[in-house]
Amino acid sequence: MLTPTTHAWSDDEALGGYLGRRGISRRDFIEFCGQMAAVLGLSSLAVPRIAEAMESLKRPSVIWLQLQECTGCVESVIRTSDPTIGDLVLDTISLDFIDTLMAAAGHNAEQALDNARKQNAGKYVLIVTGSVPTNENGIYTTIAGKTARSLLEETAKDAAAVIAVGACAHWGSVQAAKPNPTGAVGVSEIVRDKPVLNIAGCPPIADVITATVVHFLTFGRLPETDADGRPLFAYGNRIHDQCPRRAHYDAGQFVRTFDDAGAREGYCLYEVGCKGPATFSPCPIFMWNSHTDFPIGAGHPCIGCTERHFWDTMTPFYQRLPDVAGVGVERTADILGAALAVGAAAGVAAHAAATGIYQIRSRRAGSGAEQPPAGTGLEE
Numbered sequence: 001m002l003t004p005t006t007h008a009w010s011d012d013e014a015l016g017g018y019l020g021r022r023g024i025s026r027r028d029f030i031e032f033c034g035q036m037a038a039v040l041g042l043s044s045l046a047v048p049r050i051a052e053a054m055e056s057l058k059r060p061s062v063i064w065l066q067l068q069e070c071t072g073c074v075e076s077v078i079r080t081s082d083p084t085i086g087d088l089v090l091d092t093i094s095l096d097f098i099d100t101l102m103a104a105a106g107h108n109a110e111q112a113l114d115n116a117r118k119q120n121a122g123k124y125v126l127i128v129t130g131s132v133p134t135n136e137n138g139i140y141t142t143i144a145g146k147t148a149r150s151l152l153e154e155t156a157k158d159a160a161a162v163i164a165v166g167a168c169a170h171w172g173s174v175q176a177a178k179p180n181p182t183g184a185v186g187v188s189e190i191v192r193d194k195p196v197l198n199i200a201g202c203p204p205i206a207d208v209i210t211a212t213v214v215h216f217l218t219f220g221r222l223p224e225t226d227a228d229g230r231p232l233f234a235y236g237n238r239i240h241d242q243c244p245r246r247a248h249y250d251a252g253q254f255v256r257t258f259d260d261a262g263a264r265e266g267y268c269l270y271e272v273g274c275k276g277p278a279t280f281s282p283c284p285i286f287m288w289n290s291h292t293d294f295p296i297g298a299g300h301p302c303i304g305c306t307e308r309h310f311w312d313t314m315t316p317f318y319q320r321l322p323d324v325a326g327v328g329v330e331r332t333a334d335i336l337g338a339a340l341a342v343g344a345a346a347g348v349a350a351h352a353a354a355t356g357i358y359q360i361r362s363r364r365a366g367s368g369a370e371q372p373p374a375g376t377g378l379e380e
Contacts, residue, residue: 016055029054039211039286040223041233053218060217061120063113064098065155067130067148068141068175068184073166074100074129076203096124099143110144117158125216126159127209128152128187131168131175135183149190156191161216164188164229165209167202167305177311188229197222198229202305205286208234228308230280239276239302242284245269258299269296273318275304 019029033050037043042050066074078101095101096116097109104112116124130148133140138147146154156162164187167173175184188196199208212231215223223231240246248254249268256262256271270277279302283294296302304314314321 013059014055015057015059018059036211036214039207039233040215041236050214050218054214057217059094061094061096061116061124062127062213063096063116063124063155063159064127064129065152066098066100067128067143067152067169068133068182069130069166069168069173071100071129072203073168074098077165077206077209096120113155117155121158123160124158125213126156126162127165128162128169129165131172131182131184131186132190133175133182133184135181140182152187152190156187156194159194161222162187162191162194162196163199163209163212163222164196165199166204167200167310170198170200170229171308173202174311176309195222196229197225197231200228200230200235200306201281202310204306205234205282205288207286208282226280230306234282234286235280235306237280237282239279239281239283239296242282243276243296244284245296263299269299269301271320272301273303273316273320274301275307275310275314275317275321276302278314278321279304279307281306 016029030047030051033047033054034044037046037050040046064074097113099105099109102109102112130141132138132148132152134149138149141148143151164170168175168184169187171186172180172184175182176186186198188198197212199212201208208231211233212223215221215231223233226232226235228235240249243249245266245268248266249270253265253267254262254271255267255269258272268274274296276296281302283302284296287294287297301318303317304310307314
């Protein structure tokens with residue numbers, strides 16, 4: 001995705017002409033625009049607008065800062081389906097600075113960042129991964145002699161849009177877990193003079209990043225977000241409501257221990273710690289590894305990584321859902337399971353009683369025996 005290309009995209013060339021030189025057919029391009037419309041929750045009527053905007057697009061500048069993090073978010077992005085038109089669009093974006101993947105280092109890398117900021121002031125998209133340490137004047141992460149906080153503030157000042165990618169940039173993630181020794185916070189705690197869109201997850205799904213960038217390039221604004229700054233097209237529904245194991249939850253069929261009979265039958269993972277009922281994420285829809293699977297599909301419970309402070313609120317990960325305000329799923333599951341058990345027992349008892357009554361009636365009808373007294377429920 002980020003490898004050198006022999007088809008250089010010049011600054012004054014529109015994307016439509018560039019894709020034509022790359023051998024990308026009109027059909028493939030429109031198909032990609034249709035996929036992006038679907039991901040963004042737009043109707044097919046939006047496809048021509050997306051196509052028109054993308055075709056006329058001049059090479060956009062993207063600056064990617066990596067702060068206090070593990071680089072897992074970058075690993076996720078570079079492992080999108082290979083090859084796809086999505087990869088091509090990301091390839092054709094002018095990724096002017098990303099210190100993990102770029103060939104330049106040291107002073108050359110610093111110069112590339114400085115040039116990108118000055119030459120594209122007010123137009124570049126700033127993507128940030130990693131949390132921002134604030135304790136002790138932010139000394140826990142320094143890049144080229146600057147603290148993560150000062151570098152972020154300096155770069156965000158002239159950005160057209162700021163996208164915080166991953167749980168660390170969203171709210172601080174594992175570094176912000178108690179007792180949070182570095183004072184780690186998310187990007188939105190530092191950048192307050194413009195909207196910050198949070199693409200949540202540890203790591204997030206790469207297709208959500210692609211769709212968000214396409215939305216911005218098409219409409220000139222970031223997509224609509226929820227109360228936590230996450231794009232609604234991706235984080236508008238709970239995993240629980242889209243889970244392929246939901247029917248087992250509703251039926252009270254749970255995995256009790258890993259690799260038990262229930263696990264082999266694909267039962268609900270709630271009893272072994274699944275946080276899907278409290279987690280908003282498109283994992284069951286977008287999935288991972290070229291849409292192959294996602295944790296629950298592979299038999300592992302969701303740990304709630306798209307939710308703020310999940311390291312504190314969702315642990316222990318392999319125990320039943322902690323007391324998460326506003327969900328109440330633990331009580332629901334208990335009542336559901338008990339009701340199903342009582343209902344099953346009552347059904348068995350009713351069936352047994354009905355069968356017994358029928359047999360008694362049959363025997364008496366055949367033998368001419370005296371009928372039982374009225375009021376017993378067994379008389380003819």
